[in-house]
Amino acid sequence: MSKIIFIKERLRRKKVLLILDxxxxxxxxxxxxxxxxxxxxNSRVIISTRDKSLLTCHGIERIYEVEGLNCGESLELFKQVAFKTKKVDSINDDIVNRAISYASGLPLAIDVIGSNLAGxxxxxxExxxxxxxxxxxxxxxxxxKVSFDGLDEEQKNLFLxxxxxxxxxxxxxxRANYDHCIKHDVRVLVDKSLIKIHRFGNVILHDLIxxxxxxxxxxxxxDHxxxxxxLWFHKDIVEVLEQNKGTSETKMIYLDCPSKEVVKNLNGDAFKKMTKLKTLVIKNAYFSEGSHYFPNSLRVLEWEKYPSTPFSILNKKFENMNVLKFDKCEYLTEISNVSGLPNLEKISFENCVNLITIDNSIGFLSKLEFLNAKGCKKLRSxxxxxxxxxxxxxLMDCESLQNFPEILDKIETLKVIDILRTSIREIPVSIQNLIGLVSLYFDANGKLMFPSICNMPNVQDVSLKAISNLSLFLPLAIMRFANMRFLDLSRSxxxxxxxxxxECTSLHELMLxxxxxxxDISALPPNLQRLSAVDCKSLNSSSKSMLLNKVLLYFLPKY
Known part of the structure; x- marks a missing residue:
């Protein structure tokens, strides 16, 4: 009889407590x-593991994640290990709290650190x-490291x-560093308790991991x-860039100096030897000059406050580039031809306050998903x-922008347009090519011309703030956005x-x-659920009474 059959036969009629650690x-x-x-x-089987997938594969449904020790529990365990007592002089509180903070609630770490400090x-x-x-x-x-050692090569790279x-x-x-889908590898890291995914999509790691x-x-x-x-430690990166020590071993660099430092002797060819560099991000570091060269291997390039105009360098072919960000670059006055970046998915030049012109090539990047020109105050078109x-x-806060871009072909993926605080006064008919648009937010600070021939039945949220010709425009808007559920007419x-x-039977929320x-607000839509009329000082008495007596009222007016 095999061991499996033996165990099964001997225990099948017995009430047992089995712990598999x-x-x-x-x-x-x-x-x-x-x-x-x-x-x-009534038997109980308790299993502890670092790999959640083992439990799910075995058909186990009741899975509990063990939480770390809280501060009080950590302190009690540390005192027992390090001092062999629960009573410790208050003079040692700061150093004890530092040790506990380092362990971040992990009993193993508290035990190791306490044992090392004991005696x-x-x-x-310190x-x-x-x-x-x-x-x-x-x-x-x-x-x-046991969990890390159990990963395959691609999973190890992703974890690092x-x-x-x-x-x-x-x-x-x-994800931009990889040619393949990483969803499965991410799930493996989660199952092995190496990472967690926050409900907003952010990745969380225990400090010790x-x-x-x-x-x-x-x-x-x-030593090298x-x-x-x-590379992530700013002193290591500065040393490599200043002394032109770059090698093909480096794949990712993130430089974020703790204070405003100027790297005075940046070698213009500092990145030339980094032939496998995929990600380069530089923030809060003030270079005396820019780079003369970027490797073709780059996929992500972010350089805040770049010290010169970068797009002349980018005119050559960067087949692998996915992300390009030059936010807060005060020297950037124009974006030249970017057709050499055919795989670009994200481009941002936020708060480039001297940017004036953008080359038309940016509008023909077939894989582009994210386009950010927020705060480009001098951009006119x-x-x-x-x-x-x-x-x-x-396009928010583009104060000088006078035209909404022509939409040359149908776009299904764009859901929200937000053009608050611009100088746009006229919307082109081609806006109806945004067939997936759900939310449309304007802040015209004056008259707004909307095309008379334009229907956008999928739009549900509309903001038409501070428009002086609203009484003429509103009937047209109601016709064009037949299914809107939210309407903001504030400051008009x-x-x-x-x-x-x-007639707006779909409208559920109205902002005034x-x-x-x-x-007068007597002409309210029939299915309205929420109404806001803050500081509407000219309302007549019947309208005020209706506001105060409405059961659906969500925001009370301020008089």
Whole structure:
């Protein structure tokens, strides 16, 4: 009789408590707890593992994630390990709290750190903890590294990218480094408890797991940072760039100086030897000059406050470039031909306050999803757009922008248009090519001309703030946006809500805030659920009474 049959036959009629600790292979579960019929009624089987996928593969549905120790529990455990007592003089509170903070609620770490500090003079603890910040304790590193060692090569690379850069990058920027879909690999990292995905899509790591990943990269070349695959420590990066030590080993660089430093002697060819560099991000670092060269391997390039005009460098072919950001670049006056970036998905030149012209080529990047020109105060016109993949277009705070871009072909993916605080006064008929548009926000600060032949039945949210010809425009808007559910008319010069608003049977929310000339709101739509009329000082008595008595009222007016 095999061992499996033996265990099953001996225990199937007995009530048992079975604890399987640190399971790391599916066969362990099959051999020791093969099914629900192996044990008697009211039996309990408790399994601990670092790999959630083992549990789901075995058909286990009741899964609990063990939380870390809270501050009180951490303090109690640390005192027992480090001092062999729960009573500690308050004079040591700061250093004790620092040790606990480093462990971040992980019992293993508290035990290792407490044991290492036990018997050591308190005067040396500060130095020991400083060293732990640079180099994690060997005992903790080895235990946490078990999960990493079980990954395949691609999963290891993805984890190291996340561990080294998750505090600065979202998953989208990390994804740009890969030619293949990384969804499965991300799920593996989650299942192995190496990362968590926040409900907004951000990646979260336990501090010690992050330190473990960074230590793996540091050990690639402890004494020569230029030979490491990833660089994030500002002193290492400055050394490599100033002394032109770059090598083909480096794949990602993120420079964020803790203070405003000027790298005085940046070598113009600092990136020339980095032939495999995929991601280059520079923030809060003030260079005396820009680079004469960027490697063709680049996929993500972000350089805030670039010290010269960058687009002359980018005229050559960058087949792999996915993300390009030159935010806050005061020297950028024009964006020249970008047709050499055929795979570009994101481009941003936010708050480039001296930008005046944009080459038409930007409107023909077939893979472009994200286009950000927010805060370009001197930009007067925008090129036509034929961008089938566009999901995000931001023209907010382009104070001098006078024309809305012509939409040359149908775009299904763009859901929201926000052009607050611009000088746009006329909307072209081609806006109806935005067939996927759901939300449309304007802030005209004057008259707005909307095409008489234009129907956009999919638009649900409309903002028409501060429009002086609203009484003429509104009936047209109601006809054009037949299915709108939200309408914002705040700060407009409207005096009476027109009768045609009663025809908006889909309208659920109406904003009338700071409409100082508004007198009558009797013509409300039949299915309205929320109404806001803050500081509408001219309302007649019947309208005020209706506001105060409406059961559906959500925002009370301020008189």
């Amino acid at each position: 640190d399971v790391d292979e599916l066969k362990q579960l099959k051999f020791l707890a093969g099914g629900f019929d192996w044990f008697g009624r 050591t003079p308190i005067t040396e603890w 130095s020991i903890l400083d060293k732990y910040k640079r180099i994690p304790p060997h005992d903790i590193q080895n235990i946490l 990218d996340i561990a080294c850069f998750s505090k600065w990058f979202d998953l989208g920027k990390i 992050e330190h473990m990943g960074k230590e793996i990269v540091r050990k690639e070349s402890p 940072p230029e030979k490491r695959s990833r 925008f090129p036509p757009l034929k961008l089938p993949s566009l999901r995000h277009l931001d 010069d409207i005096r009476v809500i027109p009768e045609c608003l009663k 805030n700071y409409c100082y000339s508004l007198e």
